Structures are given as C-alpha cells and as structure tokens.
Amino acid sequence: MxxxxxxxxxxxxxxxxxxxxxxxxxxxxxxxxxxxxxxxxxxxxxxxxxxxxxxxxxxxxxxxxxxxxxxxxxxxxxxxxxxxxxxxxxxxxxxxxxxxxxxxxxxxxxxxxxxxxxxxxxxxxxxxxxxxxxxxxxxxxxxxxAFKALDERLVFYLKRHVQVSGEEIRLSHQQIATELNSSREVISRLLKKLEQTKAITLHRNYIEVHDLELF
Amino acid sequence: MxxxxxxxxxxxxxxxxxxxxxxxxxxxxxxxxxxxxxxxxxxxxxxxxxxxxxxxxxxxxxxxxxxxxxxxxxxxxxxxxxxxxxxxxxxxxxxxxxxxxxxxxxxxxxxxxxxxxxxxxxxxxxxxxxxxxxxxxxxxxxxxxAFKALDERLVFYLKRHVQVSGEEIRLSHQQIATELNSSREVISRLLKKLEQTKAITLHRNYIEVHDLELF
DNA sequence: CATCAACTGTAACAACTGTCACTGAACTAC
DNA sequence: GTAGTTCAGTGACAGTTGTTACAGTTGATG
Structure with missing residues (x-):
C-alpha cells in the first residue's frame, strides 16, 4: 500500500x-x-x-x-x-x-x-x-x-474541457452557464449555433466535440 | 548622490x-x-x-x-x-x-x-x-x-485611481475607455450619470472625485 | 404505464454596450 | 484673431446578452 x-x-x-x-x-x-x-x-x-x-x-x-x-x-x-x-x-x-x-x-x-x-x-x-x-x-x-464575446469564450471553455477530459463533455447546459457566469438559455442558443456548423453534436447531458480548431 | x-x-x-x-x-x-x-x-x-x-x-x-x-x-x-x-x-x-x-x-x-x-x-x-x-x-x-456591469467597473477604476494619485484624475474619457476596453462615448455617458449624482465633477482632461463610497 | 423531475429548445422582449454621425467647447499655434 | 486639433456631449440605431415564459424530451421511479 x-x-x-x-x-x-x-x-x-x-x-x-x-x-x-x-x-x-x-x-x-x-x-x-x-x-x-x-x-x-x-x-x-x-x-x-x-x-x-x-x-x-x-x-x-x-x-x-x-x-x-x-x-x-x-x-x-x-x-x-x-x-x-x-x-x-x-x-x-x-x-x-x-x-x-x-x-x-x-x-x-x-x-x-x-x-x-x-x-x-x-x-x-x-x-x-x-x-x-x-x-x-x-x-x-x-x-x-475581457476581450471576447460569449460565443468565443464558450469555445475556449469547451477546448479547455477537451484537454482535461476528452471529447465527450459530460456537462449540462446549466453547468456550463454557471462556470461562464451566464444563463442556461444563452448557452443553449450558442451551443445550437455551434452544432449547426458541425463543430459539435449535442446530446442530453453531454456534448460530443468534433472540431473546434477553426474557432 | x-x-x-x-x-x-x-x-x-x-x-x-x-x-x-x-x-x-x-x-x-x-x-x-x-x-x-x-x-x-x-x-x-x-x-x-x-x-x-x-x-x-x-x-x-x-x-x-x-x-x-x-x-x-x-x-x-x-x-x-x-x-x-x-x-x-x-x-x-x-x-x-x-x-x-x-x-x-x-x-x-x-x-x-x-x-x-x-x-x-x-x-x-x-x-x-x-x-x-x-x-x-x-x-x-x-x-x-466577470461579475460587474460597466458602470460598476468604472467606479472601481476611479476608486483605484484616487488611491494611487489623488482625487483629481487627470485622464481623458478616451484614456479611461481604453483601459477598461470600452469606447469613449459609453464612458462619457456613464461619467455624466455619475456627475448627476454629485459623486464627481467633470472637466476637460480631468475628473474631480467627491465621493464614490456609496457605489 | 403513469408521473415527476431534470434537461433542452425557442420566441419575445428588455437592458446594456458599442458604433455612427454630428455638434460644440476648449486649447494651441500661427 | 483664426484655423486646426483634441476633447466632450448627445441622439439614433444595431448587436449581444439576460430574462421571462412556455413547450417538448428524456430518463428515472413506483
């Protein structure tokens, strides 16, 4: 031991x-x-x-x-x-x-x-x-x-998450909103936009990250 | 020497x-x-x-x-x-x-x-x-x-300035805007509001601080 | 299966901030 | 004094974010 x-x-x-x-x-x-x-x-x-x-x-x-x-x-x-x-x-x-x-x-x-x-x-x-x-x-x-709008901060946040715990991010939209000091609806909106660009796929309670490098 | x-x-x-x-x-x-x-x-x-x-x-x-x-x-x-x-x-x-x-x-x-x-x-x-x-x-x-709106940040900024260089703040609105990463017009607007509460007096190229403690 | 809770999607609206356009005031240099 | 420059004030408008309200989905539990 x-x-x-x-x-x-x-x-x-x-x-x-x-x-x-x-x-x-x-x-x-x-x-x-x-x-x-x-x-x-x-x-x-x-x-x-x-x-x-x-x-x-x-x-x-x-x-x-x-x-x-x-x-x-x-x-x-x-x-x-x-x-x-x-x-x-x-x-x-x-x-x-x-x-x-x-x-x-x-x-x-x-x-x-x-x-x-x-x-x-x-x-x-x-x-x-x-x-x-x-x-x-x-x-x-x-x-x-200081310098970035919320959409960019969200991407920065997701990237950091991928670094520490892989491409499957097990968080609810509410948890993300809290850590970015924002609100759930706004995060949902922005994540949806990201999904439309095929950078991520949304699921219940987790997010699958494909490619965030372009952002 | x-x-x-x-x-x-x-x-x-x-x-x-x-x-x-x-x-x-x-x-x-x-x-x-x-x-x-x-x-x-x-x-x-x-x-x-x-x-x-x-x-x-x-x-x-x-x-x-x-x-x-x-x-x-x-x-x-x-x-x-x-x-x-x-x-x-x-x-x-x-x-x-x-x-x-x-x-x-x-x-x-x-x-x-x-x-x-x-x-x-x-x-x-x-x-x-x-x-x-x-x-x-x-x-x-x-x-x-992270937590404060621009008006509060401005007060925080002014207070800090008073601490290091006294109640007469020798800065243009543009300089303040730059240091807060905002724009001149917005800072002018907010300063004007502060002046209306008698917390400060505005002059060309300097601001006279009376009392910011309430904010 | 029925129910409930948690999670997600969306629309409408409000507030704040940034931008544009323009005006006038104050100072500087000639 | 005049022209030019910098600074400040202000209104109109646009974009972003937060808020409210509500509906639909998923999953767990009995």
Missing part, C-alpha cells in the same frame, strides 16, 4: 528529489475526495498546500451573490498555487476548489511548505513553476473575459 | 536587510523613465526584475488587435511580480508595463534575483509577498470584469 503510494507520487511528481519524497511520505496526509466535494472555500483559512495525485479539481471564484466563474483546472501533478503562497500568518482563501472527479490529494502542512523552499531545490523550482503556470492560465482566462 | 540613492532605497524598501541593500547598490542598474515610456512589452524577453523606486507604473494586458485593459498599478516600494517569476531560462513577458508618471526603477539582473532567494530571507519574503499581493489584485480585477 505504502509502496503503491510512493510509486504514485513519483509518477505524478517525477521532479522531486528522494529526500523530499521521504518527507512528503512521512509528514503529509493523503486524502480521498468524492466528486463534487469542496476542498477549499472562499474565506476559509488555508493550513495546507494541496498537491493533486489523481482525479481533477476545478479552481473558481465566487462572489457574494453566488455567481461563479472558472479560473482553471488542476490535473494530477499540479498543485494549488494559491495555497502555497500563504506565509506563516494565517491567510484566508480567495478562491473555491472543488473536485470534478473523485480525487486523491496530498495535504502538506503550511510550515513545511515554507521550510522546504530553502531545503529542497526541486521543491523550490516546483513552487516557482506552479506560480508561473497558474498566473499564465489566469491571464488567459482574463483575456477571454 | 550615491548616499541619496541608498537613502531612497531604504525608504521605499525598509524591509531589506543591510547585506541585500549592499548587493542592490553594487549590482543593479538605476534607470529614469519618462512618462509614457514602455518598460516591458508583450513578447519581449525578461532579463531583469523591476523594482519601483519612485513614480507610478501601470501593468496591463494587450491583445492582438491592440485592445488593452488595466491589471493594476505599481507604486514605489512595489515590484513587478511577473518579472520575478521567470526562472533562469529566458521567458517572454505576457504583459505590458508603462510609466504613468516619470519614474525611477531599479533593474536587478535575473540571475541575482534567483540567487538572492536563498541568500536573503528579506528578499525571499518580499518576493512571496509581492506574488501574493499581485495575485489578489488580479483576482479583484477579474471579479470586476
């Missing part, structure tokens, strides 16, 4: 040095998360850094009125950059993190995250790389909201 | 330890920037970390068609987080940085930024704090674009 776990960590985080792997195994908690469970809520204190071992997480923003929009997805081998950015003093989360699929996460206590930065070069690099990657993804999301 | 410079750095970056100050003075370049000058362009290679000693910089995003929108302002004592995030390999800038006022910047060569992280605790903390602060500001900007 423990050997399996170690193999799995090595597989998802091949860049970590041996000593770091040892510390992770010794000091952190592995947790299984059900689909739909919330891992982090806005306003909640962050006490651990989250590493994703298996499954799929979505990171999104929610405002006072319950509106939300998707920031990005985290795949196995990724970490939640924001949870690494909190220093010793307790910081509150600015974001929501929810499991899209049943997932396995590693929880590293905050004080270790800090310590490891100077202790392990591979950890340091991982943290920097994570920051940067997430910042870039956030900028892309920002671009799509 | 050099003593003046050191005093100035100490004033803007009081948290830096002595040894770090020494290295900054010895190894980095001080540069004077004229109002309107571009310090970093999208696609350009980043070779230095930028610390702001005096003046005011704006950090914004620009798309292929020349549309832009404001991400945030940098004030003296701040640093460009993105320019710190680049590791040894040459990374291209994802953003534009331009001087809003005549400014003094410190350019720290990339390899030192990296080195100092492990060498100086105060530098390390500064970098982490900068990342975090910028990420939060970016999230706020994102919120305002």
């Amino acid at each position: 423990d050997t399996n776990l170690k193999d799995n960590i090595v597989k998802q985080f091949p860049q970590f040095e041996q000593a770091l792997l040892g510390e992770i195994l010794a000091q952190s908690t592995i947790k299984h998360i059900e689909e739909g469970d919330e891992i982090l809520r806005t306003g909640q204190y962050i006490r651990s850094t989250i590493l994703l071992l298996g499954g799929l997480l979505k990171v999104y923003r929610e405002d006072d009125e319950g509106n939300e929009f998707l920031m990005y997805y985290l795949e196995p081998g990724n970490a939640c950059a924001l949870s690494m950015m909190c220093t010793a003093r307790d910081e509150k989360s600015q974001i929501m993190v929810k499991a899209v699929l049943p997932s396995e996460i590693i929880l590293v206590p905050q004080h270790l995250t800090e310590l490891w930065l100077s202790k392990f070069k591979s950890w340091h690099n991982f943290v920097i790389a994570s920051y940067r990657q997430r910042f870039e993804e956030l900028l892309q999301t920002l671009d799509s909201i | 050099d003593t003046n410079l050191k005093d100035n750095i100490v004033k803007q970056f009081p948290q830096f330890e002595q040894a770090l100050l020494g290295e900054i003075l010895a190894q980095s370049t001080i540069k004077h920037i004229e109002e309107g000058d571009e310090i970093l362009r999208t696609g350009q290679y980043i070779r230095s970390t930028i610390l702001l000693l005096g003046g005011l910089l704006k950090v914004y995003r620009e798309d292929d068609e020349g549309n832009e929108f404001l991400m945030y302002y940098l004030e003296p004592g701040n640093a460009c987080a993105l320019s710190m995030m680049c590791t040894a390999r040459d990374e291209k800038s994802q953003i534009m940085v331009k001087a809003v006022l005549p400014s003094e910047i410190i350019l720290v060569p990339q390899h030192l930024t990296e080195l100092w992280l492990s060498k100086f605790k105060s530098w390390h903390n500064f970098v982490i704090a900068s990342y975090r602060q910028r990420f939060e500001e970016l999230l706020q900007t994102l919120d305002s674009i």
Whole structure:
C-alpha cells in the first residue's frame, strides 16, 4: 500500500528529489475526495498546500451573490498555487476548489511548505513553476473575459474541457452557464449555433466535440 | 548622490536587510523613465526584475488587435511580480508595463534575483509577498470584469485611481475607455450619470472625485 | 404505464454596450 | 484673431446578452 503510494507520487511528481519524497511520505496526509466535494472555500483559512495525485479539481471564484466563474483546472501533478503562497500568518482563501472527479490529494502542512523552499531545490523550482503556470492560465482566462464575446469564450471553455477530459463533455447546459457566469438559455442558443456548423453534436447531458480548431 | 540613492532605497524598501541593500547598490542598474515610456512589452524577453523606486507604473494586458485593459498599478516600494517569476531560462513577458508618471526603477539582473532567494530571507519574503499581493489584485480585477456591469467597473477604476494619485484624475474619457476596453462615448455617458449624482465633477482632461463610497 | 423531475429548445422582449454621425467647447499655434 | 486639433456631449440605431415564459424530451421511479 505504502509502496503503491510512493510509486504514485513519483509518477505524478517525477521532479522531486528522494529526500523530499521521504518527507512528503512521512509528514503529509493523503486524502480521498468524492466528486463534487469542496476542498477549499472562499474565506476559509488555508493550513495546507494541496498537491493533486489523481482525479481533477476545478479552481473558481465566487462572489457574494453566488455567481461563479472558472479560473482553471488542476490535473494530477499540479498543485494549488494559491495555497502555497500563504506565509506563516494565517491567510484566508480567495478562491473555491472543488473536485470534478473523485480525487486523491496530498495535504502538506503550511510550515513545511515554507521550510522546504530553502531545503529542497526541486521543491523550490516546483513552487516557482506552479506560480508561473497558474498566473499564465489566469491571464488567459482574463483575456477571454475581457476581450471576447460569449460565443468565443464558450469555445475556449469547451477546448479547455477537451484537454482535461476528452471529447465527450459530460456537462449540462446549466453547468456550463454557471462556470461562464451566464444563463442556461444563452448557452443553449450558442451551443445550437455551434452544432449547426458541425463543430459539435449535442446530446442530453453531454456534448460530443468534433472540431473546434477553426474557432 | 550615491548616499541619496541608498537613502531612497531604504525608504521605499525598509524591509531589506543591510547585506541585500549592499548587493542592490553594487549590482543593479538605476534607470529614469519618462512618462509614457514602455518598460516591458508583450513578447519581449525578461532579463531583469523591476523594482519601483519612485513614480507610478501601470501593468496591463494587450491583445492582438491592440485592445488593452488595466491589471493594476505599481507604486514605489512595489515590484513587478511577473518579472520575478521567470526562472533562469529566458521567458517572454505576457504583459505590458508603462510609466504613468516619470519614474525611477531599479533593474536587478535575473540571475541575482534567483540567487538572492536563498541568500536573503528579506528578499525571499518580499518576493512571496509581492506574488501574493499581485495575485489578489488580479483576482479583484477579474471579479470586476466577470461579475460587474460597466458602470460598476468604472467606479472601481476611479476608486483605484484616487488611491494611487489623488482625487483629481487627470485622464481623458478616451484614456479611461481604453483601459477598461470600452469606447469613449459609453464612458462619457456613464461619467455624466455619475456627475448627476454629485459623486464627481467633470472637466476637460480631468475628473474631480467627491465621493464614490456609496457605489 | 403513469408521473415527476431534470434537461433542452425557442420566441419575445428588455437592458446594456458599442458604433455612427454630428455638434460644440476648449486649447494651441500661427 | 483664426484655423486646426483634441476633447466632450448627445441622439439614433444595431448587436449581444439576460430574462421571462412556455413547450417538448428524456430518463428515472413506483
């Protein structure tokens, strides 16, 4: 069991040095998360850094009125950059993190995250790389909201979904509308238009993506 | 002259330890920037970390068609987080940085930024704090674009401007429209509405802000 | 099979934003 | 002062998105 776990960590985080792997195994908690469970809520204190071992997480923003929009997805081998950015003093989360699929996460206590930065070069690099990657993804999301009309944002959203979970997108129109902070009717309308161009086929509860490259 | 410079750095970056100050003075370049000058362009290679000693910089995003929108302002004592995030390999800038006022910047060569992280605790903390602060500001900007109508975004924009440069906002309607990725006529219309509520007074080339707290 | 709930399709309408066209006011340079 | 330029104000109109209202479809359950 423990050997399996170690193999799995090595597989998802091949860049970590041996000593770091040892510390992770010794000091952190592995947790299984059900689909739909919330891992982090806005306003909640962050006490651990989250590493994703298996499954799929979505990171999104929610405002006072319950509106939300998707920031990005985290795949196995990724970490939640924001949870690494909190220093010793307790910081509150600015974001929501929810499991899209049943997932396995590693929880590293905050004080270790800090310590490891100077202790392990591979950890340091991982943290920097994570920051940067997430910042870039956030900028892309920002671009799509700022510069693009909803039809283009929808295509951008579908493409990203294909990347993380294949050509069969198992979502209702309502779910998509929520993640884009729009409304169901509008999304239905736009999806219908996309279907007419043969880029996708609509079904109940899932969308089949043929080719979105032209958009 | 050099003593003046050191005093100035100490004033803007009081948290830096002595040894770090020494290295900054010895190894980095001080540069004077004229109002309107571009310090970093999208696609350009980043070779230095930028610390702001005096003046005011704006950090914004620009798309292929020349549309832009404001991400945030940098004030003296701040640093460009993105320019710190680049590791040894040459990374291209994802953003534009331009001087809003005549400014003094410190350019720290990339390899030192990296080195100092492990060498100086105060530098390390500064970098982490900068990342975090910028990420939060970016999230706020994102919120305002995603959740708010243009009238609210305009108020948010004006408020931020008051924070960095006082109650007299020296901008034309066209400049505001550009930074919000909107159009001049629309901004004029909304500003006029705001003026009618006595929150602001409009003049040629500047706006006088009385009270925006209600919005 | 009957019923119910969730999901999807659509039409009509309203609100917001962007665009076009034009006017006038303020400042600049000669 | 005059001409030219930049800036601001305004009305009309078009396109996009959100809202309301309702109908039809699918799938689950008893």
